[in-house]
Amino acid sequence: MAEIKIPAETRTEFGKGAARRIRRDDKVPAVLYGGGSDPVHVTLPGHALMMALKNSNALLTIDLGDDHHLAIPKQVQRDPIRGFIEHADLLIVKKGQKVTVDITVTLVGEAFPGTMVVHENTTISIEAEATHIPDGLELSIEGLKAGTQLHASDIELPKGTELAVDPEILVVNITNAPTEAELEAELEDAEAEAGIERDESDDEAAAAEGEAAAESSDDE
Incomplete structure (x- = not known):
């Protein structure tokens, strides 16, 4: 996963009024924490952050003057109606450090005709190096017949990546399509x-x- 650089500014104003003023300037209040240091309050450019977070596990390089922080999104608050980012919590990580993240599981192929595919869990938690988080995971359902079940253990993981959930968690259930x-x-x-x-x-x-x-x- 490529690193995405985002310029940041130190945030010195706090509270709802300050947050509204920041958002009016198309910026987002955010907090950087972790890495054994005190939380760092920053503002980030709204459009650049929105584009970066199209992948929910994006690896970000936050440029704060002479300081550069490698971070991943931990919690992102969005406006429930318009969808713009209201606030972001970013976790500081180091190269080689392992993190636990939720990854989307995409089904590929077509199950046997006359069946119905029930995607029980669309995301799976994995543990991976912060700089090698996969963009997504794939699971083939090609030709599978009714009665087949696929679990987390059936997902082929990239090298260096491990499941962070029970391997028996049901991901896909193939049933007969209803008449x-x-x-x-x-x-x-x-x-x-x-x-x-x-x-x-x-x-x-x-x-x-x-x-x-x-x-x-x-x-x-």
Whole structure:
């Protein structure tokens, strides 16, 4: 993983008012901590940080004047509506240091026809060197049949990387795809639980009218 350099400025103002002023200037308040040193409060350019954090495990070089800190994102707060970064906690790391991070697992290939793929865990925790964090992990489901289960231990990890979770954690479960009738029954049950009443379809209305006419004829 390539290092991404981001210029930083020392932050001396704190509180909600100061944070709002920082964000108005398209900057982000952040904290650097770890590495055996006191936390360092900084401001970072908003756009540059947003682009860098498109990968949630980006390796950042924070340039703070004559000081340079190697860091990875630990916690990122985003505006729930507009999505911009409100605050970032960055963990200072050293080359060769091992860190635990969550990595996205991407499924590749197509399972056997007529099956349904349930991706139980889309991320897996691994331990890797801070400068060699993989961008992602892949797991093949090519040709797998119903009843097959894949666990964390089935993921091929890059050299120097280890699982940081139980190897038996379920990642993928292959089941038989539900039939149209089963889906319709599930939908009806869900609607009934929610108190939703369906309007009669034209076919159902016609069938009901036919039954009523037949009953009337029998009565006569």
